Amino acid sequence: MRPQMIVLLVDALGWELAARVPGFAANLPHRRRLDTILGFSSGALPTLFTGDMPSVHGRWLMYRRATGGSPFAGFGAIAMMPPRVRRSWKVGRLLHRLVRARGVQGYYNLYEVPRALLSRFDLAERRDIFAPGGLPRPSLWDTLAHRAVPWRAWNWRTPEAGNLAALEAAAGGDDDLLFCYTADLDALFHREGSAGGGVRARIERYGALLARLDARARARGREPWIYLLSDHGMVDVDTTVDVMGRLAPLAVRWPDDYLAFFDxxxxxxxxxxxxxxxxxxxxxxxxxxxxxxxxxxxxxxxCRFAAHDYGEDVYLLAPGRLMVPSFMGSQPVRAMHGYDPAHRDMAALLYANRPLPAVVSHLRDVRAFLEAELDALAGAADATHAGVAPVAGAARS
Ligand SMILES: [Zn+2]
Incomplete structure (x- = not known):
């Protein structure tokens, strides 16, 4: 059977949490804890796809300081609007459209970044990081393009339910690699925390999907090589910290005495x-x-950037602490990531029905591993042809 690679990348599916779900992904017995990177998916996904650390691929956090050419250029005039209008949903939607019209194709959210400060910042992700040429460094997608591998992929640009259905329909089909990225678990997890019923149900649903992908590919005559991946874990929030409140009484103030971004x-x-x-x-x-x-x-x-694009000084909260308010939100959530990668709940995972080399232990090791699997797949495909051709129609019943 000619193999087919199927990669399911589930945002925020931590190694520790997945291990606590009985019977989860039983068809993927090879399992590895992966160290993640400091920060969020904006840095973790580029590391998965390129094999480089953030200071090399250039992507760390969603917002960085503007140094010319910001998609928010000119937004400083928003400061003239009355505060209520400035914060309104309508203005937010208008700004979002403007940013897209300026050619930003990457994932971003305006969150609650003060609208009048937007022009001081820039978005690191401008292009589609799930496509060839979408990252500043060579990526897995570039390799697929170079090698002319038949592949299909789905990501946050289209709704998850439809993506998973399309992935299932494509299992065992003509493509050599199927790749699906899901972000719904991340959102559920923020809302519910690790004990949430929706979180548990969603993980079980992914487990059932993995079993069906396996069965469907086999039924259609292809041996499924299945890989379940994540980019980071999640830590339950126990305490909120009012960093802005601690800075408010100081004689020095933002944005005049210093510029600050509160993730x-x-x-x-x-x-x-x-x-x-x-x-x-x-x-x-x-x-x-x-x-x-x-x-x-x-x-x-x-994550050290010589030009300090992401900050000259960085204050990192302890795991379980959440900054409230921040530029990302004024209401607390039940779980968060973006802590010290050494915290046990921050670890990501790689499960597979293929052996995992000992060197694979960090997000940055995944690209090379998947490319080696592509080589193995090409070899297996050649072997299939070589084995079949001479005996076709002969003693092979
Ligand atoms: Zn998240």
Missing amino acids: STMARFWWRTPGAREQVRAALPDGADGRWLDDAALEREG
Whole structure:
């Protein structure tokens, strides 16, 4: 049977959580815990697809400082609008359309980034990172294009239910590789936390799908090589931290004395006036709530950028702490990621019905592994032809 590779990438399906679901993905016995990267899917997915760390592929967090050519250029005029209008849903939708019209094809969300500050920032992801040429470094998709592999893929651009149905319909078909990325579990997880009934039901649904993909491919005469992947885990939130509130009483203020971006678990700063750095750092001391990441720590995580695109100083919350409010939201959620990758619940996973080499232990190892599997598939396909051709129509009953 000529093999077919089927990759299901489930955003936020952590190694620890998946292991707690009895009988999950029983048809994929080869299992590996994968270290993730510091940050969110905006950095983790490019690492999966290129095999490079963020400082090499250039993608870390969704927003970075504008250095010219920002899709939000000119949005500074929003500051003239009354605050209620500025924050309205209609203005948000209008801005979103404008950003798309300016050619941004990547995933992004305006969240609750103060509209008047948008023009100071830039979006790192401009193109489709699930397509050849979509990343600044060579990716798995470029390899598929070079090798002229017949493949099909689905991602967040179309609704998940339809994607999974299309994936199932394509199992055992003509493509050599099927790839589906799902993001619904991530959203459910944020809302419900790890104990949520919807989270559990969704994971079980993926498990059932994996079994059906297997059966369908075999029934259509192709040996399924199935890979279940994730990009990070998720940590239940136990405490909220009001970082903006701690900075509010200071004599130095954003955005004039410093520029700041408040992600859910990180506060990032670019300094403008003397003394701003010292005052801010004194107001957010290293401790139980979080710590400052120095250059050595960022270097270790593969997230040190020479030009400080993502921040000159970064304050990272401790696992389980959530910044509320932040630019991502003013209401708390039950679970979050974007913490120290060493935390056990942050780990991602790779399950397969194929043996996993010992060297595969981090997101950055996945691309090379999948490309080696493509080689193996090509070899297996050749062997099938070589074996069949001489005896076709002969003693092969
Ligand atoms: Zn998420």
